[in-house]
Amino acid sequence: MYEFTGDEGDYLLTKTEGEELLKLTAVLSLNGKTETKEKEIEKHLCEDEERELLLLAYELLCKMCSFTPKWGILTGVRPSKLLMNKMLTCDEKEAYSWFRDTFKVSEEKAKLALSVAKTELTIIEKAGDNTFSLYISIPFCPSRCSYCSFVSHSIDSQKAKELVPDYVNKLLEELEFTAKKAKENNLTLTSVYWGGGTPTTLDENDLDRVLTKIEECFDLSTCVEYTVEAGRPDTVTKEKLQVLKNHNVGRISINPQTFSDSVLKEIGRRHSASLTEEKYLLAREIGFESINMDLIAGLPTDTLEGFKNSINKAVSLNPDNITVHTLALKTSSFIVTENESDSVTDESINQMLSYAQKVLTENGYHPYYMYRQSKSLGNLENVGWCKEGKECVYNILMMEECQSIFSVGAGAVTKLRKNDGSVIERIFNFKYPFEYISRFDLLLDKKMRMSSFFTE
Numbered sequence: 001m002y003e004f005t006g007d008e009g010d011y012l013l014t015k016t017e018g019e020e021l022l023k024l025t026a027v028l029s030l031n032g033k034t035e036t037k038e039k040e041i042e043k044h045l046c047e048d049e050e051r052e053l054l055l056l057a058y059e060l061l062c063k064m065c066s067f068t069p070k071w072g073i074l075t076g077v078r079p080s081k082l083l084m085n086k087m088l089t090c091d092e093k094e095a096y097s098w099f100r101d102t103f104k105v106s107e108e109k110a111k112l113a114l115s116v117a118k119t120e121l122t123i124i125e126k127a128g129d130n131t132f133s134l135y136i137s138i139p140f141c142p143s144r145c146s147y148c149s150f151v152s153h154s155i156d157s158q159k160a161k162e163l164v165p166d167y168v169n170k171l172l173e174e175l176e177f178t179a180k181k182a183k184e185n186n187l188t189l190t191s192v193y194w195g196g197g198t199p200t201t202l203d204e205n206d207l208d209r210v211l212t213k214i215e216e217c218f219d220l221s222t223c224v225e226y227t228v229e230a231g232r233p234d235t236v237t238k239e240k241l242q243v244l245k246n247h248n249v250g251r252i253s254i255n256p257q258t259f260s261d262s263v264l265k266e267i268g269r270r271h272s273a274s275l276t277e278e279k280y281l282l283a284r285e286i287g288f289e290s291i292n293m294d295l296i297a298g299l300p301t302d303t304l305e306g307f308k309n310s311i312n313k314a315v316s317l318n319p320d321n322i323t324v325h326t327l328a329l330k331t332s333s334f335i336v337t338e339n340e341s342d343s344v345t346d347e348s349i350n351q352m353l354s355y356a357q358k359v360l361t362e363n364g365y366h367p368y369y370m371y372r373q374s375k376s377l378g379n380l381e382n383v384g385w386c387k388e389g390k391e392c393v394y395n396i397l398m399m400e401e402c403q404s405i406f407s408v409g410a411g412a413v414t415k416l417r418k419n420d421g422s423v424i425e426r427i428f429n430f431k432y433p434f435e436y437i438s439r440f441d442l443l444l445d446k447k448m449r450m451s452s453f454f455t456e
Helices: 049-065 079-087 092-102 107-126 158-184 204-217 238-246 261-266 273-286 304-317 346-362 393-399 433-438 440-446 449-455
Strands: 002-005 011-017 021-030 033-042 131-138 188-196 225-229 251-253 290-297 321-326 366-372 381-386 404-408 413-417 424-428
Touching (some): 079 092, 079 107, 092 107, 131 158, 158 204, 158 433, 158 440, 188 393, 225 393, 238 273, 290 304, 290 346, 304 321, 424 449, 433 440
Parallel strands (some): 225 251, 290 321
Antiparallel strands (some): 366 381
């Protein structure tokens, strides 16, 4: 027999061994109440005693808290990756049952993960051996949203404005360096993705310079997808969209986050819901055939009805992708540091995501990629939904770690992957634009690792 107690004596897990049986006992104390749960297992059927004990404690906690997590005992970022990998070794039904039962996942979320995994399996074929995707970081925004924890600088600041010219120049140098490393290793480009920040914070001349440099340095003939996030509608102009179109960018994001003007004001976004619609229609007029919209469930002062209205409005505009995020209360975000979170209940978040899933499915969207973040409300997920054939290839390849990602710019992370997936290494660029500029030579020294990784 052994016992394991918590530091504060609030739980006791006990295993008692008999000749043929193991008796497992969990005792938990919570809010002055103590509960006990027991389980007997035949010894030869128990492969992991510690796991069985912890599952017993989990089940007891669910009972005592009157709450069962939708994702069960899963804590990782990529739930669909577990299921997708299992589907490579057995049939779909067996993989689904294994995923649901092993990790105590609800039917609703297990079905969501299965739908995502099935789509991902059709896309990852695009990432053959010796391929990579390119990520470009533009860490500037017109203002910082209250929920944001990304390393981005408000372009309203004079200091930030003064950094842009030097930042773009260094970015061009890093693109040249990165292209040489790709050629040295005979790697083929699959997709290009600009993120941030808000890439369209750059003016049309700087956008053109970076786009031109990419065309000069990389062979784009094998590139199946080219995305630039134009997330903030207040940065979108006809001239910028035309520059993107002239350089064969095929996919953009114009992100409302919500279609409620009062919520937009609350989270620090200096644009109206109507401006989002206006810039979306402008992009369609210019000829963009793949447009994403982001929405966030659980924003401060938003309500279930308000979120439903945002989903309905987005669907009425008929974008090719709608990505539904669950608000994550990140430590460095304004709503956390200033105690402005005004969080909705877990039940409301569940209702928001369930409504989104219902309406999007009814309107011809299907889930194609998914991830989870720490500190998300309700411990729930972010899901990318799309029309048939409009899956974002980069999102899947990056999230499921199917190929190398060569990343440039401040805060960017290069991911080096062996063809068989047995080894993955990361190279972290300096976080802040001023640091990226001032320590650029040191950064290139670190990235020399790109030369040797693929030949070892």
